[in-house]
Structure formats: C-alpha cells, structure tokens
Amino acid sequence: MKTGNDVRGRFAIATKRKNNDKYRRILEAAVKVFAEQGFHQSTIAQIAKEAGVADGTIYLYFKNKDDILIQFYQYKTRQVFQRFRKEVEKGDSAVEKLRNLIRSHLQEFQNDRNMAIVYQAETHQNQNRRLALEHIKDMSKMYRDIISEVVEQGQDEGSMRKDLYLGLVKRFINGAVDEVINSWIHSGGKYDLVSMADPLVDLFIRGIGTENVRRQ
Secondary structure, three states: OOOHHHHHHHHHHHHHHHOOHHHHHHHHHHHHHHHHHOOOOOOHHHHHHHHOOOHHHHHHHOOOHHHHHHHHHHHHHHHHHHHHHHHHHOOOOHHHHHHHHHHHHHHHHHHOHHHHHHHHHHHHOHHHOHHHHHHHHHHHHHHHHHHHHHHHHHHHHOOOOOOOOHHHHHHHHHHHHHHHHHHHHHOOOOOOHHHHHHHHHHHHHHOOOOHHHHHO
C-alpha cells in the first residue's frame, strides 16, 4: 500500500528531475526536432541525439513522445504567462496594457521560433492528440482571461465601447494575433514579428471604418 511519505518522496524526486538542466535540455531538443521533422515523424532517438543524451535517459523524465509534448506545454505555459502578466501590469491604461500584451506575445514567439512552429501546428491540428488539446485549451483560456480583464478596464475607463460582446472581442484579438504569427512562420521568419504589434493594436482600437462611416 502506498503511504503519504511514498507519494511525497516520488513527487520530490520528480520535481528535482524537472528542475535540472538535463530535463530542460531534452524539452528544448524535442521541440526543435518536432519543429523540423513534424511531431509524427519525430523519434525518441532523434530527440536524444539532439539533446546529447542516451535514448534511455529520455524515459527517466518522460513516458513517451506525447508526454514530452504535454510537459513542454506545461513548462512553457508557466514561463510565458508569467512574462505576459508582468508586461501587462506595467501598463496603466487598458490600451497600454493591451499593447504590452500583444508585443510580449509576439516577442516570445519570435524569440523561440521552434516553440511558435510547434504550438501553431498543434493548435491547428489538435484533433490528433487529445491530451495536448487540453493543455492548448488551458493556454488559450489563460490568454483570453487576460484580454477580458484589459477590455473590462477599458470599458470602465471609457476607452473601449461598452456595447461590445466580450466573447467576440476575445476571439477577434486572439485570432488576429494567431494569423499574424502564422504568416510570419510561413515567411520563414524573414521580418521582425514584433513590429506588427503596434499596427495590430491600432487596428483593434480604431477599427477599419472612417469617422464618416461611424456617424452614419
């Protein structure tokens, strides 16, 4: 029978493993291989070679290839969303916070193109792996929750319309940023992704109609 001490002991060992350099090195190597080869075509042997470890070492940290992908999402989610929150909190007004969020989002993906490729591929082909899908949903919800907070602040400040359907606004912003990242990936990362942040936010705030149209 498993005791509380047994469970705590195994949890402590797992945590220690995940906090070491080899664990992180395997994760980064795996995402590089997934980005270059595609998830289905990638093998544990390729990941081990890229990480500079023996094949068997992978299984000290991960159950299988799917587990690597899931743990990568968990690991990156903590990192990325901590940075998103930090950048958003630097803003005073809602518009400034939205600008910081979008800029931070594009910066994170530009800094780690392999992550961007894998995340975008999994987002658009998530029916293949339901376990990964749950983590993608969690990440999307966290992102949309930040957008909700920013928009609600903007409505209170009077800088954003109060008659907006919040669910539509979240999908609009999330979808637009997603498409900008996709275009950047398909271009081979040939331009500065972060330079799209200000035009995006201006489009979100101003819309595409002129003042004449708005008065009709």
